Amino acid sequence: xxxxxxxxxxxxxxxxxxxxxxxxxxxxxxxxxxxxxxxxxxxxxxxxxxxxxxxxxxxxxxxxxxxxxxxxxxxxxxxxxxxxxxxxxxxxxxxxxxxxxxxxxxxxxxxxxxxxxxxxxxxxxxxxxxxxxxxxxxxxxxxxxxxxxxxxxxxxx
Numbered sequence: 621x622x623x624x625x626x627x628x629x630x631x632x633x634x635x636x637x638x639x640x641x642x643x644x645x646x647x648x649x650x651x652x653x654x655x656x657x658x659x660x661x662x663x664x665x666x667x668x669x670x671x672x673x674x675x676x677x678x679x680x681x682x683x684x685x686x687x688x689x690x691x692x693x694x695x696x697x698x699x700x701x702x703x704x705x706x707x708x709x710x711x712x713x714x715x716x717x718x719x720x721x722x723x724x725x726x727x728x729x730x731x732x733x734x735x736x737x738x739x740x741x742x743x744x745x746x747x748x749x750x751x752x753x754x755x756x757x758x759x760x761x762x763x764x765x766x767x768x769x770x771x772x773x774x775x776x777x
Contacts, residue, residue, distance in 0.1 A: 642718065643721050643722065645718075645721045645722030646718035646719065646721065646722050647718070648722060649718035649722035649723070649725055649756065650716040650717065650718040650725065651716075652762065653716045653718065653725040653727060653754055653762060654714055654716045654727075656675065656754070656762050657711075657714060657716070657727055657729075657752070658711060658714075659671065659675075660672075660675050660764070661706075661709040661711065661731070662709075663675070664699065664704075664706050664709065665706045665707065665708060665709055667699055667700075669696060669699075669700070672696050672699070673696065674760070674761075674763075675762070675763060675764055676692045676695070676696070676763060676764050677692065677755065677757070677760075677763035677764060677765045678692055679691075679692075679765060680692040680695065680763075680764060680765060680766070680767070681765070681766050681767070682694075682695045682766075682767045683766075683767060683768045683769070684769065685746065685748055685769040685770055685771040686771075705735060705736050706733055706734070706735070707734040707735060707736060708733070708734035709731055709732075709733050709734075710731060710732045710733075710734075711729060711730075711731055712729070712730040712731060712732060713729050713730040714727065714729040715727065715728050715729060722756065723755065723756045724753070724754070724755050724756070725753070725754045725755075725756075725762070726751065726752070726753055727750075727751065727752040727753075727754065728749070728750065728751045728752075729749070729750055730747070730748070730749050730750075730772070731747075731748050731750065732745055732746070732747050732748075733745065733746040733748065746771060747771065747772040747773075747774070748769040748770065748771060748772060749769065749770050749772055750767065750768065750769040750770070751766070751767075751768045751769075752764055752766065752767050752768075753765050753766040
């Protein structure tokens with residue numbers, strides 16, 4: 621118990637220092653990545669394959685909310701084939717933390733995806749919490765290397 625208390629005390633002292641340790645490059649990177657996240661969602665809805673090819677890294681690991689994983693080629697092909705369809709993606713919350721002097725970023729957020737209607741014509745919505753890792757490549761710019769999402773329970777009316 622004393623060890624646990626000591627750990628919490630040390631974390632309490634260290635976290636404020638870590639929070640304010642962001643460099644100007646980290647702060648600028650966080651703003652860039654937030655903008656790029658929104659542009660990527662728009663590209664997924666519009667099926668803008670040029671943008672998607674650019675923003676996803678070659679070693680992408682894309683884990684859907686059902687646990688299925690895709691690499692870059694598989695994921696983009698799933699959009700082409702209509703297996704991954706997005707009519708609309710609404711960003712509800714978005715938090716970006718940049719690291720390594722603006723060369724890496726971790727994003728977490730909440731989105732609602734409007735999918736094609738269910739067979740009975742009712743709306744088909746997916747409420748997701750997600751985590752993204754982006755790395756800034758010196759030649760290619762910011763690229764998503766990891767996407768992980770989890771479905772959230774439906775809101776009760």
